[in-house]
Amino acid sequence: MKGLFVKDMYTLKRYGLWYLVYCLAFTLLAVFLENPAFVTGLAVLLPLSALSATVTADRKDNWTEYALACGQSPFAIAAEKLIIALTLSLITTALWALSYFLAFRTFDDPAELCITAALSFATVALSLPLSYKLGVERCRLVLGIIMLVLMVACVALLTAAGNGLSDASPLLFSALTVISVATCVPSLFITASVIRPDKSLSP
Amino acid sequence: MNNCVTLENVTVNYGALSQFSLIVPRGEVTGIIGENGAGKSTVLKLLAGILPYGGSATVNGAQVKEMTGAQRQKVGYLGGERCLPESLTATQFGNVLSGMFANWDKKQFADMISRASLPCDKPIREFSTGMKTKLALAAAMSHNADLLLLDEPTNGLDAAARDEVLDTIYGFMQDEKHTVIITSHITSDLEKLCDRIALIHEGKLLVSGEKDELLDSYVIVRGYKGDNAVRTLERAYGCDALFLRKDIPAGSDAERVGLDELLMFFIKGNMS
Numbered sequence: 086m087k088g089l090f091v092k093d094m095y096t097l098k099r100y101g102l103w104y105l106v107y108c109l110a111f112t113l114l115a116v117f118l119e120n121p122a123f124v125t126g127l128a129v130l131l132p133l134s135a136l137s138a139t140v141t142a143d144r145k146d147n148w149t150e151y152a153l154a155c156g157q158s159p160f161a162i163a164a165e166k167l168i169i170a171l172t173l174s175l176i177t178t179a180l181w182a183l184s185y186f187l188a189f190r191t192f193d194d195p196a197e198l199c200i201t202a203a204l205s206f207a208t209v210a211l212s213l214p215l216s217y218k219l220g221v222e223r224c225r226l227v228l229g230i231i232m233l234v235l236m237v238a239c240v241a242l243l244t245a246a247g248n249g250l251s252d253a254s255p256l257l258f259s260a261l262t263v264i265s266v267a268t269c270v271p272s273l274f275i276t277a278s279v280i281r282p283d284k285s286l287s288p
Numbered sequence: 289m290n291n292c293v294t295l296e297n298v299t300v301n302y303g304a305l306s307q308f309s310l311i312v313p314r315g316e317v318t319g320i321i322g323e324n325g326a327g328k329s330t331v332l333k334l335l336a337g338i339l340p341y342g343g344s345a346t347v348n349g350a351q352v353k354e355m356t357g358a359q360r361q362k363v364g365y366l367g368g369e370r371c372l373p374e375s376l377t378a379t380q381f382g383n384v385l386s387g388m389f390a391n392w393d394k395k396q397f398a399d400m401i402s403r404a405s406l407p408c409d410k411p412i413r414e415f416s417t418g419m420k421t422k423l424a425l426a427a428a429m430s431h432n433a434d435l436l437l438l439d440e441p442t443n444g445l446d447a448a449a450r451d452e453v454l455d456t457i458y459g460f461m462q463d464e465k466h467t468v469i470i471t472s473h474i475t476s477d478l479e480k481l482c483d484r485i486a487l488i489h490e491g492k493l494l495v496s497g498e499k500d501e502l503l504d505s506y507v508i509v510r511g512y513k514g515d516n517a518v519r520t521l522e523r524a525y526g527c528d529a530l531f532l533r534k535d536i537p538a539g540s541d542a543e544r545v546g547l548d549e550l551l552m553f554f555i556k557g558n559m560s
C-alpha cells in the first residue's frame with residue numbers, strides 16, 4: 086500500500102499549496118467573522134477534491150489496472166484512498182475546532198463540531214465508491230451535486246443546531262458522527278467490489 | 289512443475305477468448321501472434337489478474353483468480369497501454385514502485401534507466417513512445433519476476449529502439465528460470481526471439497508449438513492447383529497452398545514458410 090500512498094502524495098503535491106491557501110483563508114474568515122461554518126465548507130470540499138484529483142489521475146494513467154497487476158488488492162487500493170480522504174477530514178475538523186476556539190475563546194458547544202465531522206466523513210463515504218464507479222466526467226458531475234446537497238444539509242443542520250438543537254443530548258451528535266464514520270466501512274467494501282475484476286464470469 | 293502457465297478451456301466474456309487452451313513451458317519465450325482484436329492482449333490481461341475469466345488459468349501452479357499479492361508480484365506485466373503515471377518523473381515512478389513491490393531491485397531499475405538514457409527529472413508525459421516502453425519494461429523487470437508478460441513491446445518503435453528492447457528481453461532470458469510471453473503483430477521480432485509460437489484468431493487458438501518445429505513442418509507450394517493442402521490462399525497470380533512437409537505433392541517446388549505467411553494461411557486461407 087505504501088507505493089499507492091507515494092503515488093497519491095506526488096499527485097496531491099501539485100495541489101498542496103492551494104490546499105494550504107484555502108485552509109488559511111477559510112480559517113481566517115471563520116475567526117474574523119466569528120462563523121466557523123466557513124471551515125465546515127472546507128471540511129466537505131477538501132477531502133472531496135483530494136479524492137477527485139487522485140482518482141482522476143489514476144484513471145488517466147490506467148493506474149488501478151496496473152496496481153492490480155502488481156499484486157495490490159482492490160481492498161488495499163480502496164483503503165488507501167479512504168485513509169487519505171479521512172485524514173483530510175480529520176485535519177479540517179480540527180481546523181474547525183481551532184477556528185471556533187480562536188473566534189469565541191471558548192469551546193462549550195460540541196454539536197456543531199460533530200455535525201461538521203459527520204458531514205465530512207459522510208462526503209468521503211459517498212464519494213469514494215462513486216468516483217470509481219462513474220467515469221471521470223460523470224463522477225465530477227455527481228460529486229458536484231452531492232457536494233451541493235451536503236452543503237445545503239450542512240447549512241440546515243448548523244442553523245438547526247444554532248436554533249435549539251444544541252440543547253439536545255450531546256449523545257445525538259456523537260451518534261451522528263459515529264454513524265458517518267461507520268458508513269465508511271460499507272463504502273470501503275463497495276469500492277473494493279467495484280475495483281475487483283472478478284464479476285460476470287463466463288461459464 | 290515444468291509448465292509456467294497453463295490455460296485450459298479459458299473463456300473471456302464478449303467472445304474475446306473462447307475455449308482457449310495453451311501451455312507455456314518454464315524458461316522459454318512464447319510468442320502469441322494474431323491480427324488486431326484476435327485476443328492476444330486479453331490472454332496477457334487475464335494472466336496478469338486484471339480480467340475475469342471462466343475455465344482454468346494457472347501461473348506457477350496457482351489459479352490466477354486465487355493468487356495472493358506475493359504470487360502476483362512474481363509476474364511482470366507490460367500492458368499495451370503502458371499504464372505509466374504521466375505526471376511523475378522516472379525517479380518518482382521508481383519511488384512509487386519500491387513501495388509496491390516486496391522484492392523491488394532499486395539498483396536494477398536505476399541501471400536500466402541509465403542504460404536506456406532515460407531522463408530522470410523529466411515528466412513521463414514528455415517521453416517518446418520508445419522511452420515510455422523502455423521505462424515500463426524496466427519497471428516490469430526490476431521486481432524479480434519470473435514470468436514476464438509483454439503486450440506489443442515493440443509497437444510504435446523505430447528499428448534502433450526495437451533492437452534495444454529485444455536485447456533487454458534477451459538479457460532477461462539469460463536466467464533459465466525466467467519465462468516470457470510476448471504478443472506482437474511484428475512477426476520478425478517474434479521469429480528472432482521466441483522458442484514457441486501460438487497463432488490466435490478471433491479468440492481461438494489455431495495452432496501452437498515449438499517455433500522451429502512449426503516452421504519446419506509446413507511448406508508453401510506456389511501456383512498450386514489441386515487439393516490435399518492444409519490451407520489454400522487465393523493470390524492475384526493463382527493459388528498458394530500450405531502443406532505439411534510430409535504431404536508435399538510429388539514434383540512440386542516447396543518453399544519454407546515464414547511466420548507471417550503461416551499466420552495468413554491460418555486466418556485467411558480456405559481449407560481444402
